[in-house]
Amino acid sequence: MVTPLDQRPRSGPYSGINARSAKRFLAEQFRQADLPFPEEDARDLVLAATGLSEVELITRGTEFLTPEAFERVSEFAARRMSGEPVDHILGERFFYDLPFTVTRNVLSPRADTEVLVRESLRLLEGIASPHILDLGTGSGAVLISLLHARPDANGVGVDLSDAALAVAKSNAARHDIAAEWICGSWYDPIDKARRFDVIVSNPPYISDAAMEGLDVEVRDYDPPLALRGGPDGLAPYPIIIEGAQYHLRAGGWLLVEIGYDQGEAVLGMFEAAGFTAVACLKDLGGQDRVVMGQWSS
CATH class of the missing domain: 1.10.238 (Recoverin; domain 1)
Structure with a gap:
């Protein structure tokens, strides 16, 4: 010992x-x-x-x-x-080579989520002054990373938690990023006429049963609002997919993070909704991590 x-x-x-x-x-x-x-x-x-x-x-x-x-x-x-995570002890975590303040009010960004950023940036190549919407933005890590890499882009981050948005705004100021931060549920606070080139989301996708088996550093330190995805963990996806059809420009893309075992189910939702070029991307550990699709209507 x-x-x-x-x-x-x-x-x-x-x-x-x-x-x-x-x-x-x-x-x-x-x-x-x-x-x-x-x-x-x-x-x-x-x-x-x-x-x-x-x-x-x-x-x-x-x-x-x-x-x-x-x-x-x-x-x-x-x-x-x-059991307290290191990023909570230190008050920050690096994501996509940038430091982000984290608190108990936001999900601490993980390296696996960088797949979402990298693929979004690839899809935005060649699009001048793109418009990006981040649903359930939390700490703002995904949107801020995108805007940091694409200074010409316009970004909107939506979250149901005022406390989470306060962290996102602080992180944006820390990196001199201008974005619009809106409190509300998914697309509810977004004007129906607004259209985006890319919509991204890392929604809560942990099932009720799986919540009980989470490691203490996740269960006791990440906010339940950012973790619980309903009985099967899939509750947010139909809402995100349906709303994207009205808020994506023709040819725009929707990208969502998923749990390691949810690829098939979420792929099916994208296809049923009429998305094309639907694909599932893996993280560095070889697990299904992001489902993406293009809206051509």
Whole structure:
């Protein structure tokens, strides 16, 4: 067993604990607790606690921790061991190479969702000043990433939660992104005459039964509003698909994130609604992740 940092004797300068040894201690603690990504989490927490960069962890990692850094490392380790995600401990998460503030009011953006951004950008190539709608925008990570990559684009983010929109607006300001943020349910607050080149959404798609088996860092820290997709997890998709037919320009695209086992069902919904070029894209882990289709009417 690894002795936690806060239980080590504090003779001398914190028993000679330095940034490198603190990282090793934390990684081993996390590994023994079967936490995912122990090395990465330990590194990120030690860097945040000490203020060192990754390069400085190599060049200055043998320097003793200050008492303040030691206390921060110990606090961060205890919080992670309790199940709190690293991004909540640090207050931010990187997505598509940009840092985004996260709170308990928004779904923390995952790397798998970057498939949605990459494919949307590919589809927007050659379209001048495109119009983008993001339904259930949450932290704004998807829309802000798109607008950051396409400064000529116009973006609208819709969310049912005022608290989530406050986070999205903060993230937009952080990256100097201008967008329209609207509170409401799906298409309800969007003028019926508005048309978009691309509509994207990462809706809640966890079934009621699956909610009970989620890891503590998802179940207890991500907002249920952003997770629960109804009895079978598919409740949002008919609404998103039907509304897209009235809000997409001719030739426009709808892209939605899905659960790993929902590809066939959502593909069928797209096809039944009359979308063409319907396809399912996989994430880096090889799981079905995004369903897309073109509206030609």
